[in-house]
Structures are given as structure tokens and as C-alpha cells.
Amino acid sequence: MKMTSEQKKLAKAKALEEARVTEERRVKKYMRAAIKQALVAQKNGEVPIGAVIVMDGKIIARAHNERETKRLATAHAEILAINKACKKVGDWRLNGAELFVTLEPCAMCAGAIANARVSRVYYGAPEKKGGACGSVHSVLPHSGLNSKTEVFGGIEEEKCLSLIKNFFEDKRKKV
Amino acid sequence: MKMTSEQKKLAKAKALEEARVTEERRVKKYMRAAIKQALVAQKNGEVPIGAVIVMDGKIIARAHNERETKRLATAHAEILAINKACKKVGDWRLNGAELFVTLEPCAMCAGAIANARVSRVYYGAPEKKGGACGSVHSVLPHSGLNSKTEVFGGIEEEKCLSLIKNFFEDKRKKV
Numbered sequence: 336m337k338m339t340s341e342q343k344k345l346a347k348a349k350a351l352e353e354a355r356v357t358e359e360r361r362v363k364k365y366m367r368a369a370i371k372q373a374l375v376a377q378k379n380g381e382v383p384i385g386a387v388i389v390m391d392g393k394i395i396a397r398a399h400n401e402r403e404t405k406r407l408a409t410a411h412a413e414i415l416a417i418n419k420a421c422k423k424v425g426d427w428r429l430n431g432a433e434l435f436v437t438l439e440p441c442a443m444c445a446g447a448i449a450n451a452r453v454s455r456v457y458y459g460a461p462e463k464k465g466g467a468c469g470s471v472h473s474v475l476p477h478s479g480l481n482s483k484t485e486v487f488g489g490i491e492e493e494k495c496l497s498l499i500k501n502f503f504e505d506k507r508k509k510v
Numbered sequence: 511m512k513m514t515s516e517q518k519k520l521a522k523a524k525a526l527e528e529a530r531v532t533e534e535r536r537v538k539k540y541m542r543a544a545i546k547q548a549l550v551a552q553k554n555g556e557v558p559i560g561a562v563i564v565m566d567g568k569i570i571a572r573a574h575n576e577r578e579t580k581r582l583a584t585a586h587a588e589i590l591a592i593n594k595a596c597k598k599v600g601d602w603r604l605n606g607a608e609l610f611v612t613l614e615p616c617a618m619c620a621g622a623i624a625n626a627r628v629s630r631v632y633y634g635a636p637e638k639k640g641g642a643c644g645s646v647h648s649v650l651p652h653s654g655l656n657s658k659t660e661v662f663g664g665i666e667e668e669k670c671l672s673l674i675k676n677f678f679e680d681k682r683k684k685v
Contacts, residue, residue, distance in 0.1 A: 408592055408602040408626035414584055427583040442642070442649040443625055446618025451583035465654075467617070472649055474617040474642075 362457055365389055365435040366491045369459070372399040372412065373437045373498050379404055383498045386412035386436040388420040388429070388453070395432075396420040412436060413444035417451050428452050430482070437495040439466035439488065445474035452482035459495025461488060537632055540564055540610040541666045544634070547574040547587065548612045548673050554579055558673045561587035561611040563595040563604070563628075570607075571595040587611060588619035592626050603627050605657070612670040614641035614663060620649035627657035634670025636663060 338346065365387055372385025376399035388396040398415035402408065413436055421427050429451045437459040440448060445467035448456055456475060458468065467474040468486050477484040513521065540562055547560025551574035563571040573590035577583065588611055596602050604626045612634040615623060620642035623631055631650060633643065642649040643661050652659040 402602050406600055406602050407596045408604070409584070409589055409596075409622050410602070411625075417583055421582045421584075425581055427577050427581050427585070429583070441621055441625065442617050442647070443621025444618075446616055446621055446642070446649075447584050450586075450616065450618055467621070467649075472617070472647060474621075474647055474649075479640075 362435075362487070362490055365394070365433070366437070366457060366459060366495075368394060368397065369412075369435040369437050370491065370494060370498070372397050373495070376400040376412070377498065377502060383502050384412045384436065384438045386416040386434060388416050389433045389435065390420070390424070390429070390431060395423050409443065411441065411444050413440055414447055417447050417453070421451065430454060433457065435490070437491075437498065438462050439468050439470055440475065441465045442467040442472050442474055445472070445477075448475060449477040449479070449482065449484055453484055455485045455487065457487045457490045459488075459490055460492050460499065537610075537662070537665055540569070540608070541612070541632060541634060541670075543569060543572065544587075544610040544612050545666065545669060545673070547572050548670070551575040551587070552673065552677060558677050559587045559611070559613045561591040561609060563591050564608045564610065565595070565599070565604070565606060570598050584618065586616065586619050588615055589622055592622050592628075596626065605629060608632065610665070612666075613637050613674065614643050614645055615650065616640045617642040617647050617649055620647070620652075623650060624652040624654070624657065624659055628659055630660045630662065632662045632665045634663075634665055635667050635674065 368387045369385045373383040377383035381400045381403050384400040386398055387394050396416045396419035398412050400412045401410040432453045433455045434453050435457045439458045439462040461470050463470050465471050476486045543562045544560045548558040552558035556575045556578050559575040561573050562569045571591045571594035573587050575587045576585040607628045608630045609628050610632045614633045614637040636645050638645050640646050651661045
């Protein structure tokens, strides 16, 4: 039985919608893994920001903000995740990797993501005071000679934002 | 014997000029320490970039580019120097610190400098392809709520530039 042109159109639309839903589910799954990392940071009294790096469908690095614990200005979740991923891969180039982070990366982290040639970044909440994916600086998306980094924002945005909001509200209450 | 108004003006101009010369000498001294670090990188086959961090008139951290050696995208001279300085000071805040680096910092390093609240940055050569002190991005100078980072470029520029130029010329010859 041959499909009519109308049926073909419908089948194509259905396949596209299915692919969209599958991709949305995939992206949310990894963002939830990043949120889990943010909760670890929170437990340690750190601003709750978490990140994971995915390569070939597997999480190869998980990290959370450790600035206060390590007393290190560079110990943001993304930098620690990139360092772990580089060590795992044995290369400073992470072409093909995807980074999921609960908050829009700052200039340092956006720069590190571009330097490491990460292919895609998915972030949760925007960072109006220092975000470098358009909010304050525009370090990402990046398109250089040997690399290209795409950016997708607003993934599980409410969850990511409420984590940060609650953290600072609790902090103000304690003062 | 009282100075005439003309003599006072001359004395003031002389004092200012002496202060300028002293400051220029001081800045060049630390930049030469950064250049020494760049030479260490070169010896290791790395792009020759070096950095030092000065606090209270003393060098508290020295580092050089180790991206290839460490196979780490974040192992730029500035990041390694900031990490060393934070460990030495025992704080992620480096208020009052001065960072000397042979090449204009990239977005990652400029962001790290702002995050660490480094007070002043002195760089040698501009980086037209990715500098974040005005060449491509404008992450620095930075003026945030709790920090301010001033930037001074072109310190020992020719020496810093020729290091990089020679490195890439040699590399091309070997290919």
C-alpha cells in the first residue's frame, strides 16, 4: 500500500516530533546529572553549580563548584569537569564532547570550554551578572579555525534557578 | 633659601619623572621574570608563554604554558600561576596581586584573573586571534562589585612577540 503525499508529510512530521522528544529527554537526563552535582556543592556550603561532560553517550566527568572548599578561584564546576575529562581522554582536545552545566558559564569557564574544543554546551539558568554566553560577555558560541562550540540555554531552567535562589535566600536568613 | 614657583614646578616634574622611571623599571623586571618562564615552556616544546604573580613586592607564583605536557586545555600559564598563588595565600581572593604575562590573556585566563580579584595585569604582546583584554573579547579591564582589575599592555612587547614568532617559524620549518 503506497502512502499518499499527505500521509508522507504526516509520517515525516511524526518522525521529527519523535526525534525532538527523544533529544529533549536525553538532554534533560544529563542536566539532571548536573543538578545532582549542584546538590553536592550545596551540601558542602558552596554556591550550588554542577556540571557533567558527555562523550559517545556516556558521562566521562562529573564535578561541582569547589571554590570555597579548595580556596581556589578557578575551582568552578566546568573547569574541574574539563580537567577530569582531559585526564580521562588523555588529550586537551575534547572534540565531540558535550558539557551540561546548571548555570550559564562565566568568561573563565566559557573560555575553557572553547579552548578544550567542546562541541556543545547545555546550560540551565542564565547568569545576568557575569554569564559569557550572551548575558554579559559573548565568549560562546565560539567558532574558531579548529573548533566550533554550540550553545543551548534554558534546560531545566526553573530547577537550576531555584537551587541558586534558595541558596542565597537561606544565606541571607542566616546573616 | 625659598624656592621660586618656577623651581617648585621643576622639582615636581623631576619627582614625577623619577617615579615613572622607577615604576617602568619595576614592571620590566617582573615581565622579564615572566619571559624566563616563557623560555621554560619553549624548552619543553610548548608555545612560549610565561606568567608571574607579585604580591607585596614579591613574586609568589611562577608558571608557564603546559598544555601539551599536561594534556590539559586549562594549563595556560595564567591559570597555573593563579592556582599556585591561591594555594600560597590560602584564599581564592588575590586582592592586591599583580599578574605579569608575556601574551594578552585569552577569555579563560582573563575570566580567571577577574574571578581571583587580581588588581592589575601587565601583558607583553597583544593576541589578535583570541585576546580578551580588548583584542577579541573585552573581559578585562573588569570592574565588579567586589573587585577591579586594571590592565596595562605592551610591556617588553617586542621581546614577548619575537618569542612567539620564532617558535611558530621554527615549527613551520620543521614540518
